[in-house]
Amino acid sequence: MERLPGGRRPRLVSSLGLGRRSWEVTLDDERGRLAWRDPRPPRRAGENCFVPISEIIAVEETEFNKKQRNIGRWHKMAKLHAFTVYYVKKARNHRWRCSDMTFWCVDEPICNQWIQALKELLEMQKSRPKHLLVYINPYGGKRQGKRIYEQKVAPLFSMASISTDVVITEHANHAKDNLFEVNIYKYDGVVCVGGDGMFSEVMHGLIGRMQKDSGIDQNNPKASLVQCNIRIGIIPAGSTDCICYSTVGISDPVTSALHIIVGDCQPLDVSSVHHNNTFLKYSVSLLGYGFYGDILKDSEKKRWMGPMRYDYSGFKTFLSHHYYEGTIAYQPAKHTHGSPRDKESCRTGCYICKKSEKQLAEQHKECGLKHEEGEEEWKVVKGKFLAINAVSMSCACPRSPKGLSPAAHLADGSADLILVRKCSRFDFLRYLVRHTNQDDQFDFPFVDVYRVKCFQFTSKLSEDNESNVMDIVKKRFGQFCRDHPACCCNIVNSTWNCDGETLDSSAIEVRVHCQLMKLFARGIEENCKDEAAYSQSSVEQLL
Ligand SMILES: Nc1ncnc2c1ncn2[C@@H]1O[C@H](COP(=O)(O)OP(=O)(O)OP(=O)(O)O)[C@@H](O)[C@H]1O
Numbered sequence: 001m002e003r004l005p006g007g008r009r010p011r012l013v014s015s016l017g018l019g020r021r022s023w024e025v026t027l028d029d030e031r032g033r034l035a036w037r038d039p040r041p042p043r044r045a046g047e048n049c050f051v052p053i054s055e056i057i058a059v060e061e062t063e064f065n066k067k068q069r070n071i072g073r074w075h076k077m078a079k080l081h082a083f084t085v086y087y088v089k090k091a092r093n094h095r096w097r098c099s100d101m102t103f104w105c106v107d108e109p110i111c112n113q114w115i116q117a118l119k120e121l122l123e124m125q126k127s128r129p130k131h132l133l134v135y136i137n138p139y140g141g142k143r144q145g146k147r148i149y150e151q152k153v154a155p156l157f158s159m160a161s162i163s164t165d166v167v168i169t170e171h172a173n174h175a176k177d178n179l180f181e182v183n184i185y186k187y188d189g190v191v192c193v194g195g196d197g198m199f200s201e202v203m204h205g206l207i208g209r210m211q212k213d214s215g216i217d218q219n220n221p222k223a224s225l226v227q228c229n230i231r232i233g234i235i236p237a238g239s240t241d242c243i244c245y246s247t248v249g250i251s252d253p254v255t256s257a258l259h260i261i262v263g264d265c266q267p268l269d270v271s272s273v274h275h276n277n278t279f280l281k282y283s284v285s286l287l288g289y290g291f292y293g294d295i296l297k298d299s300e301k302k303r304w305m306g307p308m309r310y311d312y313s314g315f316k317t318f319l320s321h322h323y324y325e326g327t328i329a330y331q332p333a334k335h336t337h338g339s340p341r342d343k344e345s346c347r348t349g350c351y352i353c354k355k356s357e358k359q360l361a362e363q364h365k366e367c368g369l370k371h372e373e374g375e376e377e378w379k380v381v382k383g384k385f386l387a388i389n390a391v392s393m394s395c396a397c398p399r400s401p402k403g404l405s406p407a408a409h410l411a412d413g414s415a416d417l418i419l420v421r422k423c424s425r426f427d428f429l430r431y432l433v434r435h436t437n438q439d440d441q442f443d444f445p446f447v448d449v450y451r452v453k454c455f456q457f458t459s460k461l462s463e464d465n466e467s468n469v470m471d472i473v474k475k476r477f478g479q480f481c482r483d484h485p486a487c488c489c490n491i492v493n494s495t496w497n498c499d500g501e502t503l504d505s506s507a508i509e510v511r512v513h514c515q516l517m518k519l520f521a522r523g524i525e526e527n528c529k530d531e532a533a534y535s536q537s538s539v540e541q542l543l
């Protein structure tokens, strides 16, 4: 086909059948859409329907047979030629489905011309993956990972001509270790089928591999880490699925598979966690000490309960009402204009995240001129806390649809540090209930929230130990308190919950790395009735 300047194709316009009627169908490369309208005048506004090319999954020649819709007298008069376009249909609550429509005509060359033109346009969608590495955790969540992948995801990948290498994990860290061995550069992305823990493994494998290949020492808390451009796709099959929910808006395997197929790209902040110049872990969702650390520690013993373990341990931890003494030092995130108290949330195309992306690009250009971090002031907060939560994203999940910090951004280079001070059980319950409703979680005198780019935490116990107070006495005293649950003052440390895994150290140093990695996602789309939504509901009416 001839090309216009810029490599674009001329518009392809034909009269094609769709359902019972004949339509003027246009493939418009410039506007990036497949559109059709009723050729009979008068043309009323709203009769023009389209599907964006970026949301077409596949096109294939279709055999017309008796199963096809009744298309009136046409099939009696001539042999019909047809092609089917599979596309993304956007349903409620950010759910995506694969829908299809079959166009037909009597002229075979025209039908072939359409198939070829559509295939060429799909081929030109350069952000779409062609070859993926897939890790499936068969034991995550309700142990449905393998079935979900085989029944719901693999057929879509195959329809979209995506080839895959699939690894079913045999033990914890299988995926992470494997990512250090395989030739990751031959893949357009890595897919993990499982929960947040499985995602964390794949992320550690990929980020770790990138640093290793670039000679960066992960143990240096100040190191400028190398960005990972190999995108990760999450097929949710876990217990919390917070990362999937917060980046897509729903925890649904088919929706996530479609975001992978259309080649979406969502940059993501990653926090590095160190202790004494030793690398511990990366985190993208929740770093929680106190309440969420204690829930996790208790729930690990109850893995056999499946996702229910969090409800059981949550209730138990709530009743125990332990608080912990410690010191937090943080540097405010001055580079970003947002605030954790903003009414607006991070949505697809978020301008605050875009601004951070520009700043990051400038920093990379100026290479080496950054790190004014050391000169900026540190703020210090001491106290007794029921929970210390640092979230790099909202942490929205089915249990908490707005998340722990509804205005947190996916890719602004900051985390929201939420300090919940000692308060009554009743007040803490009021705070927890606000995780689940529309009320402001930070509107309590015992809750403080700061947007930070790095922070350090030291528990009272480790401070005292450092100041040479006898370890054994402290530990005994801690035991004494735990044996008397009515005494809420816990002299032992809590545990850090790092994206659903426990950390061995309570004293940690955390730094947010702006947009260190990328996901096959686009952030949460605004819930307005946009153009695409309109065109698709019109398709439904027509067929
Ligand atoms: N084959 C396996 N056997 C045992 N553990 C595995 C296997 N594959 C992966 N894992 C580990 O299982 C952990 C939990 O997996 P996953 O996240 O998929 O499930 P989950 O039920 O949602 O758990 P979580 O709430 O911790 O995210 C991961 O940290 C991962 O390292």
Ligand SMILES: CCCCCCCCCCCCC/C=C/[C@@H](O)[C@H](CO)NC(=O)CCCCC
Pocket: 195, 196, 197, 239, 240, 241, 242, 285, 286, 292, 295, 296, 310, 311, 314, 395, 397, 399, 400, 404, 432, 433, 435, 436, 497, 498, 499, 500, 501
């Ligand atoms: C009376 C009603 C009170 C209800 C309160 C419900 C609050 C739910 C908030 C859930 C916040 C999840 C934050 C995400 C953490 C993930 O990185 C992590 C890994 O999957 N999950 C957990 O640690 C699992 C943590 C699960 C906690 C329940």
Ligand SMILES: [Ca+2]
Pocket: 269, 391, 392, 393, 408, 409, 410, 411, 412, 413, 414, 415
């Ligand atoms: Ca962030």
